[in-house]
Amino acid sequence: MHATAAEYDVSTRLVCQKLGVELRELEDWVCCGASAAHSTDHLLSLALPAHTLKQAEEKGLPLAVPCAMCFSRLKFTLHELENKDTLALVSGAVGKELSTAVTVKPMLQVLADEDIPLPIAKPLSGLKVACYYGCLLVRPPEVVGFDDAENPQTMDHLIERLGAEAIDWGLKTSCCGAGVAFARLDVVLKLSHRILSLAQKSGADCVAVACPMCHANLDMYQKDMTVKLGWKTELPVLYFTQLMGLSLGFSPKELLLDKHITNPLPMLREKKLT
């Protein structure tokens, strides 16, 4: 969030400020360990998120999580801590008495709350958006407890409230290849290309995402797709918070829309949205 996904960080803070959602970043959050931890050491993969959960609990605040992977690992840890033996074991590893009294929500759910009014300054009329949720915001449903696992709608409804059109398409929750980009770029290219081409064939002007990992895979490798898979065009990939920010009246520069590898500005200019 502070580096490769700075666009997500900055746009989320601007939007929250505008909507009166007060954010306090946990000072000592640590990396959840992602797939690297849960593929290497089960206890460690619970202890790392538990350390962050404990800080939120001590602050007495609900935790809003921008990254889908972190969200998944935090929710999975909470789910596992329901078991008394696991709770005792992980408390021993973290060195603190843990509890499950923490609310964890994805940032998407926080900002899509229909009780928060959206002071729209510039409706995103004429913009067709493919809402992409990826895997971990919605799966497994008994752990994350968010939206529908096969056909989620939260982002679609939010995008429609911004004045844009959320298109119907079939790969909303398909995998982008996640963390294997370093080791098996070919796999990420194939999966991400499939997602982008279907979004485009379904009429989308851009894809909206709610996860830095999904964003990196879909945005960063489009030139490689051209070389390796004959992808002849490009499709901008924006964070949903950037689209919110545009409609709330922030400029593309403030929202760091010029930082993406696949430049969305020509498309936004064409749609008269800049």
Next chain:
Amino acid sequence: MPETSAIVLEPTNNFLSFVQSHTGENITSCYQCGKCSAGCPTAYAMDITPRQVMRGIQLGLKDEILDSSAIWLCVSCQTCSLRCPREIDIAKIMESLRLFSQAEGRPPAQREIAVFYSAFLQQVRLFGRLHEIGLAITYNVLSMHFFNNIKRLPALLTRGKLKLVPQRTKGSSEVRQIEARVKELERKSS
């Protein structure tokens, strides 16, 4: 499944019982419908499909399963677990198989993926958080793919998307303490 002349089954299937007791999943209930493999985004790249992994466990084919590339190419997207009509948490089983394979010191069939995971964890150990450049350098050295991702550097640097100096938080020392306690607890329980 790799071609073998004859598969000799043990009279008692220790591998099946081992996997079932460690995961709490009822693998015998798999009736081979193939829904897991049909929905799996990476099945096309695997040597054996998730359905074959389930069958292999039922048959006790420990080496074929723990040495497969399938267990490493699983990206934990959870689609199989969501759709399994027998409610088997296949993604959880795949994750456990990676752990079993490593515990036995088997060389991973997808070495680069295993190297990436260890490079990733090393960053978390050092800084408490992920430092992207540090991860790239560590991965490139350990995997011996020295020029991996080099061509992406200019675009990322000019956009200010990479921090040269890692953030160091209090979290980094806490991660090391947590890891030490995890190791200690695991040593006691084994």
